[in-house]
Amino acid sequence: MIKITKEDFNLEEEFKKIHSKKNGAYSFFLGTVRQDIDDNINGIFLECYEDLACNQLNKIKKDSTQKWNLSDCTIIHRIGDLKISEKIVLVITAAPHRSDCIEACEYIIDTLKANVALWKFHIKGKEKEPVNQKKKDLDKYLSWSQVIS
Amino acid sequence: MKITIKYFSWVRVKIQKSHELFEFSDEMTFLNLKNELINKNSFFDEIFKDRSIKFFLNLKEITDENISLNDGDEIALLPPVTGG
Numbered sequence: 561m562i563k564i565t566k567e568d569f570n571l572e573e574e575f576k577k578i579h580s581k582k583n584g585a586y587s588f589f590l591g592t593v594r595q596d597i598d599d600n601i602n603g604i605f606l607e608c609y610e611d612l613a614c615n616q617l618n619k620i621k622k623d624s625t626q627k628w629n630l631s632d633c634t635i636i637h638r639i640g641d642l643k644i645s646e647k648i649v650l651v652i653t654a655a656p657h658r659s660d661c662i663e664a665c666e667y668i669i670d671t672l673k674a675n676v677a678l679w680k681f682h683i684k685g686k687e688k689e690p691v692n693q694k695k696k697d698l699d700k701y702l703s704w705s706q707v708i709s
Numbered sequence: 710m711k712i713t714i715k716y717f718s719w720v721r722v723k724i725q726k727s728h729e730l731f732e733f734s735d736e737m738t739f740l741n742l743k744n745e746l747i748n749k750n751s752f753f754d755e756i757f758k759d760r761s762i763k764f765f766l767n768l769k770e771i772t773d774e775n776i777s778l779n780d781g782d783e784i785a786l787l788p789p790v791t792g793g
Contacts, residue, residue: 591793606792607717607718607721608792609715609717609785609787611768612765612768612785613792615768637792637793648793649792649793669793672792672793673790673791673792673793674790675790676790676792676793677717677785677787677790677792678790678791678792678793679717679718679788679790679791679792680791680792681718688722690718690719690722690788690791691791692789692791693789693790693791697793698789
């Protein structure tokens, strides 16, 4: 399942949706809004080009399912205003064996961070400041190019 | 011919709108469109010189600036993404 939403999600409910007897392993990644010590923010705002982001997420899901033989995959990304500690993104991968779903989960979040039409802003008082892309995020994404071509 | 341009992230903040509808009398390529936009607003000169910005036509990345545009097309200006 691919979902871009303003609504919060429940981890247990999402696990129940993907759970199946044929799976022996699940891997989870949950991203939340961090309180940076040197960055006095009240929260974040997430902007999205939804039509494009859905296409991009579906391609990531398709590529990872083929490469790691996943039986299923969930990607949920929140948009809009989010407070400190709120959930931002959830990735769940399911497969018969653990190594496949762990590696696929890492690939999905690394690719999402560098290649899906979503933009983060720091909320500081009434201001919303665009966050710059981090080089380490781009490098992580590029490092997968030898694994998935 | 009507073309919608969509703006995101710092580009949207700087131009103070999320999208804009432009009308042109002649058929054109993306390259023609770039020149037309630069003539209308010097802000676009900065945008088109910024190599980190990607351009999408109807949800597909533009790889050939000589691609022809059609009435109703949607072009998006995408700064580097920062989701997750």
